[in-house]
Amino acid sequence: MTAQVIDGKAFAATMRGKIASHVARLKEVHHVTPGLAVILVGQDPASEVYVRNKNKSTVEVGMNSYEHKLPADTSEADLYALIDQLNADPAVHGILCQFPVPDHLSERDIVARIDPAKDVDGLHVLNAGLLASGQRAMVSCTPLGCLMLLRDQLGNLSGKNAVVIGRSNLVGKPVAQLLLRDSCTVTIAHSRTANIEEVVRGADIVVAAVGRAEMVKGDWIKKGAVVIDVGINRIPAPERGEGKTRLVGDVDYASAAEVAGAITPVPGGVGPMTIACLLANTVTACCRANGFPEPEGLTA
Numbered sequence: 075m076t077a078q079v080i081d082g083k084a085f086a087a088t089m090r091g092k093i094a095s096h097v098a099r100l101k102e103v104h105h106v107t108p109g110l111a112v113i114l115v116g117q118d119p120a121s122e123v124y125v126r127n128k129n130k131s132t133v134e135v136g137m138n139s140y141e142h143k144l145p146a147d148t149s150e151a152d153l154y155a156l157i158d159q160l161n162a163d164p165a166v167h168g169i170l171c172q173f174p175v176p177d178h179l180s181e182r183d184i185v186a187r188i189d190p191a192k193d194v195d196g197l198h199v200l201n202a203g204l205l206a207s208g209q210r211a212m213v214s215c216t217p218l219g220c221l222m223l224l225r226d227q228l229g230n231l232s233g234k235n236a237v238v239i240g241r242s243n244l245v246g247k248p249v250a251q252l253l254l255r256d257s258c259t260v261t262i263a264h265s266r267t268a269n270i271e272e273v274v275r276g277a278d279i280v281v282a283a284v285g286r287a288e289m290v291k292g293d294w295i296k297k298g299a300v301v302i303d304v305g306i307n308r309i310p311a312p313e314r315g316e317g318k319t320r321l322v323g324d325v326d327y328a329s330a331a332e333v334a335g336a337i338t339p340v341p342g343g344v345g346p347m348t349i350a351c352l353l354a355n356t357v358t359a360c361c362r363a364n365g366f367p368e369p370e371g372l373t374a
C-alpha cells in the first residue's frame with residue numbers, strides 16, 4: 075500500500091484565496107484592513123525565514139503587515155513597551171512574537187503581556203483555558219492546520235483513536251484538545267511514554283510533534299492510519315553537495331508511506347497550513363474586535 079499524499083501546500087493556497095476574498099470584503103464594506111504584527115528578537119536564521127514568509131503571505135492576501143525586528147539584547151522593558159503599543163493600536167488585530175527568544179526573556183511572560191484578543195498564536199492562558207473548556211478561543215495556528223487537514227481527509231473524526239506525540243503548549247496540547255472536541259479518543263505520548271511504538275500502533279490518527287528527525291518509523295504505524303507530520307528538522311544532505319541541508323519531519327516518510335492510508339509530506343504539509351491559519355486567525359480577530367460576523371470556514 076502506498077499512502078495518499080496530503081497536499082498541505084495546495085490546501086493552504088485555497089485557504090489563502092478564501093482569506094483574500096474575506097479581506098477584500100472587509101475593506102470594501104467596512105473600510106477595515108486586518109493587520110498582523112510580528113515581533114522577532116535576535117537573529118535566528120530559521121526564524122528569519124519564517125518571519126519573511128509570514129510577511130509575504132500577509133501582504134499577498136491584502137492585509138497589513140507590521141514587522142518589528144529587535145536586537146538580541148533588547149530589554150524586557152523595551153519589548154513590553156512595544157507589546158503595549160501594539161495592544162493599544164486599533165490597526166493591529168493580531169500579534170505574534172516569534173519563538174524561541176534569547177535566554178534573558180521569558181516566553182511565558184511575553185505571551186501574558188499580549189492582549190488575548192490579539193493572541194493569534196493562541197498561547198495566552200485565557201485562550202488555552204477557553205479551548206480546554208470547550209469555549210470560543212483563539213486557537214494556535216499549527217493545531218488548527220492539522221485539524222483542518224484531518225477533517226478534509228476523514229470527514230467525521232468521531233470515535234477515532236488519535237495518538238499525539240508531543241505535549242508542548244504550542245502544538246501537542248492544543249492538537250489533543252481539538253481532537254477531543256471532535257470526539258476522538260485521544261492519547262498524548264511524550265518522552266516518558268512507555269512502549270511508545272505500541273501506543274502509536276493503536277492509532278487511526280497519528281500527529282507527530284516531537285522535533286526529532288524521522289523518529290516515527292513505518293512499523294509503528296497501523297495499516298491505513300492517517301499520519302500528520304508537524305516536525306520541521308534540518309538535517310545534513312551531503313548527496314546535494316558539501317554543506318547542504320534538507321528539511322525532514324518527525325516521521326520516517328519512506329517507511330511510513332508504505333503502511334499509512336494518508337500522510338503529510340515535509341515540506342509542503344503542515345508548514346504552509348500554519349501560515350494560512352495565522353492569516354485566518356488575524357481575520358477572525360479583526361472581525362471579533364469590530365463586532366463583524368465571524369468569517370466562515372476559517373475557524374475550527
Ligand SMILES: NC(=O)C1=CN([C@@H]2O[C@H](COP(=O)(O)OP(=O)(O)OC[C@H]3O[C@@H](n4cnc5c(N)ncnc54)[C@H](OP(=O)(O)O)[C@@H]3O)[C@@H](O)[C@H]2O)C=CC1
Nearest residue numbers: 216240241242245264265283284285304305306344345348
Ligand atoms: N510545521 C509547523 O508549522 C511547525 C512545526 N514545528 C515543529 O514541530 C516539532 C515540535 O515542536 P514543539 O512542540 O514546539 O517542540 P517542543 O520541543 O516544545 O516539544 C517536543 C515534545 O516532544 C516530546 N519528545 C521529545 N523527545 C521525544 C521522544 N524521544 N519520544 C517521545 N516524545 C518526545 C517532548 O516530550 P517531553 O514533554 O516529555 O519533554 C515534548 O513534549 C519541531 O520539529 C518544530 O520545529 C513547530 C511549530 C510549527
Ligand SMILES: Nc1nc(=O)c2c([nH]1)NC[C@@H]1CN(c3ccc(C(=O)N[C@@H](CCC(=O)O)C(=O)O)cc3)C=[N+]21
Nearest residue numbers: 124171172173174195306341342343344345346348349
Ligand atoms: N510564536 C511562534 N509561533 C509559531 O507558530 C512558531 C514559532 N513561534 N516558532 C517557530 C515555529 C515553526 N513554525 C513554522 C512555520 C511555518 C513553516 C513552513 O512554512 N514550512 C514550510 C517550509 C519552510 C522552509 O522551506 O524552510 C513547509 O513545511 O513546507 C514551518 C515552521 C512556526 N513556529
